[in-house]
Every structure is written in C-alpha cells, then in structure tokens.
Amino acid sequence: MTSDFEKRLAEETLPPVIRHHFSQSLFPDHMPSNRLTEFQKESLREVVTRAYENLPFYRQKMTQAGVKPQVINSLSDLAKMPFTTKNELRQNPWALLACDKKDISVIHVSTGTTGGQPIYTIETWKEYYLNTCINYPRLQPIEQDDLCFVALPYEMSAAGLDFHTRFLVGYQAAVMAVGKGGAYSTPEKTIKLIRDLKPTVVVTSPSYAITLAEAADEASFDLTSLRLKKIWLAGEGCSPAFRKRVEIIWGTTVNFVYGATECGLIGIECDAHNGYHIAQGHVLVEIVDPKTEKVLEPGEIGEIVITCLLRFDTPLIRYRTQDLGCLDPQPCPCGVPLERLHLRGRLSDQIVLKGTAYSPVYLEDFLMQLPEVGNWYTFVVKTGENEHLKIRTELAAGVKPTPELAEKLAVKMGSAINIPCEFELVSKLPRLAQKAVRVVYE
Numbered sequence: 001m002t003s004d005f006e007k008r009l010a011e012e013t014l015p016p017v018i019r020h021h022f023s024q025s026l027f028p029d030h031m032p033s034n035r036l037t038e039f040q041k042e043s044l045r046e047v048v049t050r051a052y053e054n055l056p057f058y059r060q061k062m063t064q065a066g067v068k069p070q071v072i073n074s075l076s077d078l079a080k081m082p083f084t085t086k087n088e089l090r091q092n093p094w095a096l097l098a099c100d101k102k103d104i105s106v107i108h109v110s111t112g113t114t115g116g117q118p119i120y121t122i123e124t125w126k127e128y129y130l131n132t133c134i135n136y137p138r139l140q141p142i143e144q145d146d147l148c149f150v151a152l153p154y155e156m157s158a159a160g161l162d163f164h165t166r167f168l169v170g171y172q173a174a175v176m177a178v179g180k181g182g183a184y185s186t187p188e189k190t191i192k193l194i195r196d197l198k199p200t201v202v203v204t205s206p207s208y209a210i211t212l213a214e215a216a217d218e219a220s221f222d223l224t225s226l227r228l229k230k231i232w233l234a235g236e237g238c239s240p241a242f243r244k245r246v247e248i249i250w251g252t253t254v255n256f257v258y259g260a261t262e263c264g265l266i267g268i269e270c271d272a273h274n275g276y277h278i279a280q281g282h283v284l285v286e287i288v289d290p291k292t293e294k295v296l297e298p299g300e301i302g303e304i305v306i307t308c309l310l311r312f313d314t315p316l317i318r319y320r321t322q323d324l325g326c327l328d329p330q331p332c333p334c335g336v337p338l339e340r341l342h343l344r345g346r347l348s349d350q351i352v353l354k355g356t357a358y359s360p361v362y363l364e365d366f367l368m369q370l371p372e373v374g375n376w377y378t379f380v381v382k383t384g385e386n387e388h389l390k391i392r393t394e395l396a397a398g399v400k401p402t403p404e405l406a407e408k409l410a411v412k413m414g415s416a417i418n419i420p421c422e423f424e425l426v427s428k429l430p431r432l433a434q435k436a437v438r439v440v441y442e
C-alpha cells in the first residue's frame with residue numbers, strides 16, 4: 001500500500017471498515033487469520049446492508065428469500081442470502097448501482113466467453129482505488145524498481161487495465177501498456193520493446209506467451225537472457241504441463257492470477273503451484289453444488305460463488321461464476337495463511353464423451369507431456385456413432401508428421417485419459433488475438 005493510501009486512510013475518505021482494518025504495514029497476506037475474519041465479517045455485513053437499503057434488485061431478492069441483512073452474524077450466514085446469476089446481470093448495467101450515477105468512475109464489459117448479452121461491471125473511484133491498493137506483497141512481490149509489461153487486452157476487457165493499475169498505483173512499479181493484439185500491438189513490436197526496455201515482469205495469457213516466444217524466435221532473441229523475475233498469466237486456463245513449457249521457454253517461474261471482470265481479483269498462485277491463495281481481502285469464496293445449490297465442504301468440487309468485500313457502492317453478493325473448483329484446507333508450504341482454491345475448469349467448457357465430462361485443462365496436461373507434440377492444438381469432439389476425441393495438433397520443432405507417429409500418439413494419449421483418440425498432425429494452426437480456442441465440436 002502506498003503513502004497515498006495512508007493519507008486517504010487518515011483523511012477518513014474511505015469506508016470505516018477499511019480504515020479500521022488496513023494500514024500501510026498490514027496486508028491481507030500478512031494479517032493474523034482472526035483479524036482477517038473480523039474484517040470479512042464486518043465488510044460483509046456492510047455490503048449486504050447497503051445492497052438491501054439501496055438496491056431494489058437485492059431488496060426484492062432478499063425479501064423473496066425471507067432474509068434481511070441482520071441474519072449475517074457469522075461468515076457462514078452468507079449461505080442464507082440469495083444468489084446472483086450472470087443472466088440477471090446481462091443487459092442490466094445499473095442493476096448493482098447503490099450510489100449516485102455521478103460517482104461512477106470505471107465501466108468494464110465481460111469478454112463474453114460464456115456467450116449471451118454483455119455484462120457491464122461498474123466501479124466508483126473508491127472501489128477502484130481499494131481494489132488496487134489492497135495488495136498481497138507476499139504472493140506478488142512487485143517492487144518499485146520493477147518494470148512490468150502488461151501484454152493483455154486493454155480494450156473492452158478489464159484484464160490489462162486491472163493489472164496495470166494494481167502494479168502502478170498499488171505497488172508503485174513502472175508499467176508499460178503493451179496490450180495483446182490491439183491496433184498497434186503486434187507480437188513482433190512487443191518483442192522489439194522487450195528487447196529495448198528489458199522488463200522484469202511480464203503479464204500475459206498462456207497462449208500469448210507462446211505467440212510472443214515464436215516472435216522472439218523469429219527475431220533470434222533468447223528470452224531466457226532477460227532473467228525475468230516472473231511471468232504472471234491470466235485470462236485462459238492452462239495445465240501444469242503447458243505452464244512448464246512456458247517456464248522453460250522464458251526461463252522464469254510462471255504463476256497464475258484468477259479473476260473475472262464481474263468480480264475482479266479472486267486468487268493468486270504462490271511458487272508452490274498448488275492452487276490459488278484466495279484474495280481474502282477482496283472476496284469471500286463459497287463452493288456450491290450447481291444443482292442443489294447447497295454449500296459444499298472443502299475438497300468437494302462445485303461451482304465457485306463470489307461475494308465482493310470491497311464493493312460498497314456496487315455490491316455483488318453470491319455471484320455464480322460458472323467456474324468449477326474446490327477449497328483446500330491444508331496449509332501451504334509457502335507459509336501464506338490465505339485459504340487455497342483449486343480450479344477445475346468451466347461448467348460450460350467441459351468436454352462430454354461417452355457420458356463422462358472432462359475438463360480440457362485435464363486433457364491438455366496429458367497432451368503437453370508428449371514431447372513430440374507442439375504448443376498449438378485443438379480438441380475436436382467427434383460426436384455421433386463413432387464418438388471420440390480428435391486432437392488436431394502441431395508437432396514440436398524438427399518432428400516429422402507420419403501416420404505411424406499419429407498412431408503412436410493416439411495410443412499413448414488414449415491410454416492416459418481412457419478415451420478413444422485420433423491425431424491429425426497439421427503444420428500450422430491459426431494464432432488468434434483473442435483467447436485461444438481449444439475445443440470445437442464436429
């Protein structure tokens with residue numbers, strides 16, 4: 001947190017719950033857990049009260065559910081509150097606005113990965129500032145002398161701007177808005193800038209990390225010579241085996257950040273690479289059975305449901321992300337006490353073959369362990385009588401495509417994942433500026 005943040009705390013311009021619990025030397029990943037729980041409880045009560053008092057959207061939902069803000073006496077009482085769904089927010093930009101329109105500072109729109117009408121996310125300056133200034137320096141040790149390249153989309157999506165302001169305002173580092181495939185942002189130009197300016201931290205998506213590596217290769221530039229402190233990845237899921245490839249190519253550790261346009265920062269990976277530490281200063285996470293809507297125990301896989309703790313002007317309560325995951329109650333070897341969350345893909349992304357659902361990330365992990373396979377692939381789900389998984393893939397540099405190799409890969413992959421597989425070896429798959437398309441149906 002910055003001295004500016006301290007000043008604002010002193011000026012009492014921030015909500016009392018924030019002034020009470022945070023200070024320059026006290027971040028959520030340093031806080032004793034009882035103190036953090038106390039903050040979460042107080043903040044939750046305030047968010048729910050503001051939602052009830054100022055938002056017809058939530059008052060109506062709470063009335064229908066027969067609850068009032070007073071039912072919140074502990075964090076587990078959150079389960080008594082109604083859910084908020086994506087469909088309720090689509091085409092309904094002002095639904096969560098619990099303050100005057102003149103106080104709005106930032107508007108984001110969802111990337112539309114799950115289809116349907118857009119979801120607009122609105123933040124006031126206070127919310128935007130808090131989201132940016134409350135940080136996790138043990139998990140994300142960004143220093144003032146770091147130069148961070150943000151190679152994520154800045155237009156329409158919140159992804160680029162979110163990292164940008166967090167690193168710039170929250171950590172007071174230097175930031176370059178490199179972008180990802182925008183009007184001026186080509187992989188070739190990005191590599192030129194990387195070469196000239198030598199960033200210490202790069203933020204991008206898994207597939208774009210590979211696109212940039214290919215551009216570096218074309219320019220005969222060795223990315224490992226940069227000795228980057230870290231690559232932060234966001235925006236797409238990725239398997240441990242794919243991450244390993246990115247780490248080798250770039251010569252640094254690669255950690256993920258999990259977030260969503262509608263609810264902001266949710267989790268940050270530590271170097272143990274064993275799930276996300278939940279950004280417990282920002283959100284409460286529940287895991288809910290998508291069918292029965294009951295809250296599940298740690299270890300049980302269900303839908304990730306988010307309640308935002310820093311959104312007092314645009315409350316978001318029990319938001320159903322349609323992402324799947326489970327909580328991990330085991331302490332992490334890194335020593336950060338924040339709870340951990342494991343992601344298990346998206347509800348809508350699951351590949352269903354012969355009645356069983358598979359996460360593409362789970363399948364990718366096996367695929368990326370095959371050394372002959374290149375970094376670009378598509379899972380083609382073949383439906384109909386001969387239901388099976390066709391894997392359209394490039395090969396690693398120097399590997400020749402032969403029918404024997406296709407057969408060998410099909411046998412290896414098929415026995416690893418227990419689904420009949422077919423390999424189509426192609427010389428080049430399209431590189432997209434948008435999120436990589438990993439699954440198609442034919």
Ligand SMILES: [Zn+2]
Nearest residue numbers: 270272332334
């Ligand atoms: Zn950890």
